[in-house]
Amino acid sequence: MSVTKKITVKRAEIAVAVILALCSIALMIKSAENRITWNAEENMGAGFLPFYLSLGMLICTVLTIIKFVLKRSPQSKDDSPFIEAEAFKYIAVTIISLVILVLAIGYLGIYFSLIFFLAFYLRYFSSKSILFISVFSLITPVLTFLFFEWLLKIPLPQGISEPLFYPVYDFMYS
Amino acid sequence: MDVFILLLEGIFVSFEPLNLGLLIFGCLIGLFVGAMPGLGSVNGVAILIPITFIIPPTAAIIFLAAVYYGAMYGGAISSVMLGIPGASTAVATVFDGRPLAVKGEAMTALTAAAVGSFVGGTVSVILFTLFAPPLAEVALRFNAPETFALMVMAFATFVGLGGDDVPKTIFSILIGLALSTIGLDLITGKPRLIFFNIPGFLHGINFLVLAIGIYGIGEMLWTLEETKGKVQMSKLSVNMKEVGRAFGALKKTIMAMNIGSFLGFFVGILPAAGATPASLMSYGITKQLSKNSKEFGSGVPAGVVAPECANNSASTGSMLPMLTLGIPGSPTTAILLGGMILWGLTPGPLLFTQEPEFVWGLIGSLYIANFFTLVLNIALIPAFLMVLRIPFAILAPVIFVLCVTGGYAPTQSLHDVWLMLLFGFAGYILRKLDYPVAPAVLSIVLGPLAEKALRQSLILSDGSMGIFFDMAEKPIAAIIMYIAIVLLIMPAFGPLYRKFFKKAQTT
Structure with missing residues (x-):
């Protein structure tokens, strides 16, 4: 079986979702080098927005993975090659x-x-x-x-x- | 009356030699860009924006708007002649345009597309002229909370009306926003997200790097995969008899023109919509309402006119929120909006009072561009067909050269070229897995503006988020925020509605 046939849409979907989840975690860690808290006295820390945006990205990728596991996305049922x-x-x-x-x-x-x-x-x-x-x-x-x-x-x-x-x-x- | 005088002044501005020359050149490039499979207005505008740095902003916006406009016309050429849409905005044109070409009536299809585009463009630019000044006047009363609420609504529109996978759409919005936070923090001045201490990240990520990466490199990879360089051109006979017959066939398309023009304009205004859904909706509704709906798909001129009217009308409509509110109505206008910031302008209603020449020059140029594009489109059909015969294997490296030089020119840093390549490859893979890429481009453009508006609002409210929901103090912001929330939760009701609807049908 050639490499292109082995990489199916299904495999690509889960692999990309996992990579994006890892990237989101890396962004959260990097954002935390600055203050990520926010309150009326101190105003918004420089890391606040990037941290919570990355957290949101992580939640989205986790939802994509859950949809994949539950076979709710078209890609999760697609065994055709990702690329011809x-x-x-x-x-x-x-x-x-x-x-x-x-x-x-x-x-x-x-x-x-x-x-x-x-x-x-x-x-x-x-x-x-x-x-x-x-x-x-x-x-x-x-x-x-x-x-x-x-x-x-x-x-x-x-x-x-x-x-x-x-x-x-x-x-x-x- | 005031509007009429301002419009006349704008038309005079677009007749200045530099502006008129760039307008005609832009129309030509747009027609070419639109005609090439895989390239659309957004690709053309993204790749060409770096060359506008040496001309005045008014000339630059006239040039890029003409490219945008021309691409809407040009998209039909490859849809009809190759059966491959020149851009996503011309997908619906294939449905009847290609069967007409196969039947030997390619000239009818191309004329219908050109005239449809002209009618859609003209109606929409008149609506634009009437709606823009009052909307800008209302928007002048907007402060930071209203501006932030509007931006949240723009993002929410993608989720509610985009029609794509919801987690993937939100991911795309968030990654665009996260990328826009890279660099120095606006308030504290602290560096953020400087990966591996690479100094190139200190100046942030220019929206052009992402736009050229996704719409230049990524789109070329996508098209290379789709076409593999192969094209199937239909035969075309161009003579006066054919052209006359083609115009005669347009008598039966009045309804399609009306639907396309008005629907296109109002769909174009919505941030997530733009010309592609407008043209598909227009085709669908015209088909539903037509007496000959069964003939649609087998080659009827109305099936070409409806989407072509709508995509031109939507492209003008999408400029309305860009100019009046500072919120782009389509990916192409998101890039134009980023261009305005690069040219030193502040997008939004203040443009109408501070830069009237810019605003009215642009509006005036739309009238002129519409006329020139129609003439150039019909006159140059044989030339465009020659261009379409260029193998993609030759065109693709030229586009790559434009992308690499265009990615380098704004900051003169190879760091940006590497990032552009990375975004191009990533965009190609993500698009193959149905991650929408347009929200990311919109977000990276709006990100810094949204962050500024959010922080200013929070300073005003002593850190309370309640400022966005306070009906007594900030009613406009609150209403916009509630609409945004409805849009955000709307997709959750989709499956429930379908379930209920099915149950009702079975009982």
């Missing part, structure tokens, strides 16, 4: 490539990272020619640069590639 195998490939590759893109932005800078991201993504998922992919992958970062740095004057992260842009800035601001 073909779609899983799209989603997994997209998520991994996005994570690598953001990691690369911190090191290589956004423009070079975008070139690699677009080239990989288009090569992997589309049937376009190498020429199309190359032109598309180069033009998109150039347009991004012109739009943000030239038009909006918002500098985007450039990482180790920053010195390569000095001549362009000299030209733009001279």
